[in-house]
């Protein structure tokens with residue numbers, strides 16, 4: 522399965538290396554198209570990377586930032602990826618970026634929110650310039666969780682829905698996730714993982730097997746170009 526590894530001595534070096542690469546890509550997109558788009562994951566891994574990227578001296582006013590996925594919680598909740606992005610990425614220089622959330626207070630029904638988010642994400646020109654994925658130790662990425670109620674639809678390479686809801690044993694709250702086609706078509710597609718355990722999980726995923734069992738496999742097999750893996754111990 523297609524992946525190119527970039528290994529770093531430590532997590533600080535990875536954060537600055539990834540931030541520099543993403544800033545360069547966004548800047549090139551602005552130069553070429555007049556704007557740029559970035560979709561990031563949440564969780565605990567990206568904080569240092571976000572903080573490094575937030576200082577990048579690029580024309581953030583031309584950059585649209587969104588989330589690969591979010592939990593069905595309001596943006597002041599400690600588990601909100603939107604909150605994480607505002608606290609660690611959309612600050613310093615990057616405060617000028619335009620942010621498109623997945624969660625809204627439109628409804629308490631996750632499917633209603635997913636339909637609404639599909640419309641708002643649908644206004645962002647395809648493909649994303651940069652997508653940053655994370656991965657759980659169960660092999661999930663975005664909110665493509667094993668045993669997820671909408672997993673098949675979420676990883677359908679021919680799917681037409683931009684954002685879908687997900688309920689799964691390992692997900693905690695109901696989730697909102699951008700679907701596979703919009704993620705894998707990104708100009709720069711990165712998987713950011715840290716630690717030996719996740720490296721072993723990735724190696725197991727790359728050995729092959731059902732995508733439903735380790736949904737990261739769907740990304741590795743359906744991405745038209747090799748996924749760039751940023752890893753540090």
Ligand SMILES: O=C(O)[C@H](O)[C@@H](O)[C@H](O)[C@H](O)COP(=O)(O)O
Pocket residue numbers: 562563564565566567589590591592602654655656657661662663664
């Ligand atoms: O909402 C989320 O949790 C993320 O988008 C998810 O896909 C994340 O990337 C993995 O769960 C890894 O999370 P950690 O970085 O916390 O291990």
